[in-house]
Amino acid sequence: MPIELFDFAADHLEQHTSLDRLAARGALRLALKAAGLAPNGLRVEQLRVVVERVLPDELEKCGVQRAQQACAAVSLALANLPASEQIAQSADTDEIFRRLGGS
Amino acid sequence: MESSSFIIEFLCGAILFAVGVRVLKLALRTGGRHAWLLGTYLALSGISYGFYSIPLIFDLGTLFTPLTFAGRVIYSISVYFMLEFTRLAFRSKQVWATALVYALMLSLTVGVSVSAIRGDWEGYGVSNPWFWCEWLGYTLGPLWVGIEGILALRNARKRVRIGLCEPIVANRYLLWGLFGIFQVCASLVIVQMYAGYETEHAFAFGPDLVLCGFETLTAFMVWLAFCAPKLYRNWVAGGAPSVSSRIGS
Numbered sequence: 001m002p003i004e005l006f007d008f009a010a011d012h013l014e015q016h017t018s019l020d021r022l023a024a025r026g027a028l029r030l031a032l033k034a035a036g037l038a039p040n041g042l043r044v045e046q047l048r049v050v051v052e053r054v055l056p057d058e059l060e061k062c063g064v065q066r067a068q069q070a071c072a073a074v075s076l077a078l079a080n081l082p083a084s085e086q087i088a089q090s091a092d093t094d095e096i097f098r099r100l101g102g103s
Numbered sequence: 104m105e106s107s108s109f110i111i112e113f114l115c116g117a118i119l120f121a122v123g124v125r126v127l128k129l130a131l132r133t134g135g136r137h138a139w140l141l142g143t144y145l146a147l148s149g150i151s152y153g154f155y156s157i158p159l160i161f162d163l164g165t166l167f168t169p170l171t172f173a174g175r176v177i178y179s180i181s182v183y184f185m186l187e188f189t190r191l192a193f194r195s196k197q198v199w200a201t202a203l204v205y206a207l208m209l210s211l212t213v214g215v216s217v218s219a220i221r222g223d224w225e226g227y228g229v230s231n232p233w234f235w236c237e238w239l240g241y242t243l244g245p246l247w248v249g250i251e252g253i254l255a256l257r258n259a260r261k262r263v264r265i266g267l268c269e270p271i272v273a274n275r276y277l278l279w280g281l282f283g284i285f286q287v288c289a290s291l292v293i294v295q296m297y298a299g300y301e302t303e304h305a306f307a308f309g310p311d312l313v314l315c316g317f318e319t320l321t322a323f324m325v326w327l328a329f330c331a332p333k334l335y336r337n338w339v340a341g342g343a344p345s346v347s348s349r350i351g352s
C-alpha cells in the first residue's frame with residue numbers, strides 16, 4: 001500500500017530522536033522549506049538529500065543530540081523503502097522545464 | 104520608422120514560431136503534454152504576430168481588418184494553451200488555478216466576440232468596454248506566468264545549492280518569468296498605442312517603439328529559455344556538478 005514519504009520520514013525521525021510527533025514534523029517541514037521543496041509530491045531521492053544535508057542543522061537548532069546519526073537512520077529507512085510502497089509521482093516542475101530545453 | 108517597427112514585430116513572431124515548432128518537435132519525440140501545450144502556444148502566437156504585422160508592412164488596405172481580426176482570434180486561442188500550460192506545470196492540483204484558467208479563457212472569448220459583433224473587428228477600440236474584457240484575458244495570463252516563474256526561481260535557487268535542481272532549470276524559470284513580465288509591459292503599452300489609434304487612425308511613434316522593445320525582449324527570453332546555445336548553457340551551469348551525481352551520493 002503506498003505511503004506518504006513525508007509521514008514516513010517524520011515517523012522515523014520521531015523514533016530516532018527525543019522529538020515528539022509535532023516537533024519532528026515541524027523540523028522536517030523547516031528543512032524542506034530551506035531546501036525549496038514542499039511536503040507533497042516528494043521523491044525519495046529528494047527527501048534523502050534534504051534529510052542528509054539540511055535536516056541535521058535544523059535538528060541541532062532544536063537542541064537534538066546526535067542529529068547526524070538520527071538523520072542517517074532516517075535516510076537509510078528511506079533508501080530501504082520498497083518502490084511498491086512509494087506513491088507514483090507525476091513529473092515535477094523541474095523535470096518539465098528540464099525536458100522543455102531538450103536536455 | 105513605423106514600417107520598420109512592424110518588420111521587427113514580424114521577426115519577433117518568426118522567432119516565437121520557430122521556438123514553438125522546436126518545442127512541438129520535442130513533443131512529437133517525447134509525447135509530453137506540457138511540450139504540446141507550450142509549443143502550440145508559441146507557434147500560434149508567432150503566427151498571430153504575422154497576421155498583425157503583414158497588412159501594416161505591405162499596406163494591404165482592404166485586407167487590413169480581416170487579417171488583423173484573424174491575428175486577434177489566433178492570439179486569443181494561443182493564450183488558452185499558455186494558461187493551460189501554466190496550470191499544468193505549476194498548479195496542477197489547485198482548484199483555484201483551474202478556475203482562473205476558465206475565467207481568463209471566458210474573458211478573452213467574450214471580449215473578442217462581443218467587441219467584434221459591435222463592430223470593433225481589429226480590437227483597437229479602448230473606449231469599448233469589451234476591449235477591456237479581452238485585455239484582462241491576455242494581460243492577467245502573462246502576469247500569472249511571470250509570478251509563477253519568479254516564485255519557482257526562488258525555490259529552485261535553494262534546490263540548486265544542495266544539488267536538487269540544475270542551474271539551467273532555475274535559469275529557465277527566470278527567463279520564463281521575465282517573458283511573462285515583459286508581455287505584461289507590452290500589454291500596458293498597447294493601451295496607450297490603441298488609444299492613440301482610436302483618435303488619430305495611426306500608431307504613435309513613441310509607444311510603438313517601446314512596444315517593439317518589449318516584444319523583442321519577450322522573443323529573446325523565449326529563445327534563450329528553450330533554444331539556448333551550448334555556450335549559454337555552459338555559462339549558466341558554471342561547472343556545477345550534475346544533479347544525478349549528487350542525488351543518492
